[in-house]
Amino acid sequence: MPIYFQQLVQGKYDVKTGDYADDYVSETMRYASVMDTRTETMRLVYGGIRQGSxxxxxxxxxxxxxxxxxxxxxxxxVDFSRKLRTKQSFVLSEVQKNG
Incomplete structure (x- = not known):
């Protein structure tokens, strides 16, 4: 399944207008194996159960x-990341949208 590593990029200053360009998100796609986080892992990372991990x-x-x-x-x-010899794993929690 594709996942997208996102970097938030601030807009550059435009000398001619005196304004900043809009901020944008740069994405890099990688294929990953994605699954619900196991209960044991949640207890280690969060100290309890967390929905949507x-x-x-x-x-x-x-x-x-x-x-x-x-x-x-x-x-x-990313709440936790671990590099193994030939792969990397990430424990993720959903960002709650405001409003």
Whole structure:
């Protein structure tokens, strides 16, 4: 399943207009194995059960800077990441939208 590593990029200053360009989100797609986080893992990471937590595994390591991960239409923050020899895993929690 595709997941998208997102980086929030601030708009650049335009000398001619004196304004900043709009901020935007840069995305990099990787294929991952995505599943609900196991209860034991949630207890280790959060100290209890958390609704909407996912675990994603990618082949190799993701070395670029990123702020969050999008899975489908939902946005997640990385609560825990672990690099293994040939893959990397992420424990994710859904970002709650305001309003």
């Amino acid at each position: 996912l675990t994603a595994h990618i082949q190799n390591h993701y070395a670029e800077d990123f702020d969050r991960i999008r899975v489908g239409e939902k946005i997640y923050t």
